[in-house]
Amino acid sequence: xxxxxxxxxxxxxxxxxxxxxxxxxxxxxxxxxxxxxxxxxxxxxxxxxxxxxxxxxxxxxxxxxxxxxxxxxxxxxxxxxxxxxxxxxxxxxxxxxxxxxxxxxxxxxxxxxxxxxxxxxxxxxxxxxxxxxxxxxxxxxxxxxxxxxxxxxxxxxxxxxxxxxxxxxxxxxxxxxxxxxxxxxxxxxxxxxxxxxxxxxxxxxxxxxxxxxxxxxxxxxxxxxxx
Numbered sequence: 001x002x003x004x005x006x007x008x009x010x011x012x013x014x015x016x017x018x019x020x021x022x023x024x025x026x027x028x029x030x031x032x033x034x035x036x037x038x039x040x041x042x043x044x045x046x047x048x049x050x051x052x053x054x055x056x057x058x059x060x061x062x063x064x065x066x067x068x069x070x071x072x073x074x075x076x077x078x079x080x081x082x083x084x085x086x087x088x089x090x091x092x093x094x095x096x097x098x099x100x101x102x103x104x105x106x107x108x109x110x111x112x113x114x115x116x117x118x119x120x121x122x123x124x125x126x127x128x129x130x131x132x133x134x135x136x137x138x139x140x141x142x143x144x145x146x147x148x149x150x151x152x153x154x155x156x157x158x159x160x161x162x163x164x165x166x167x168x169x170x171x172x173x174x175x176x177x178x179x180x181x182x183x184x185x186x187x188x189x190x191x192x193x194x195x196x197x198x199x200x201x202x203x204x205x206x207x208x209x210x211x212x213x214x215x216x217x218x219x220x221x222x223x224x225x226x227x
Contacts, residue, residue, distance in 0.1 A: 008042050022083045024050035050081045052221040053202035060201040064165055070196040088188030088198050092149040094130030099123055099166040102181040123163045157195045158187050181207040
């Protein structure tokens, strides 16, 4: 297999059939040995993180595919901690899409003069460019179109898909007594320009609470798969 990209938590390889293979690693983003999904560099290694991130991704990708929403997911191999995916181009140099049900985190830091922390939001969708040096700056629909990063139709598809996928995740978590506050996704597009959900859907990409208390990603993974 040809190595295409070495990421913080996954490596990407090219397969002979034209698809790609994601190899999940036990490396985690963090600082000073403390796990923090919001950090932009690898800070520690935790045995089994790659496995549980892959398991959660499989679980949700299969649900999302079954709902008729396009994703890059094809299949997975838990024994080797790998996931086969359809090839996709990213938007620009990388774009993150966040859906917010509650006003917390960077949202409240920006708009705290206008809303109380923890207030409900109507499945609010925002987009940010992946750029560590510039702190992942916010970018509007108009800017994305004007910059040639995507078309208006692609943006509208991303917004709708994000709200649909977030509801699938939130409803599932609710059944387990967990409340989703916000979640982060990544999207790409195929040669025809059709949008698809890419990357992973793991505990480190979502902010979840239980009985009013924040659940860290490692604990969330344990609760999610608890029988």
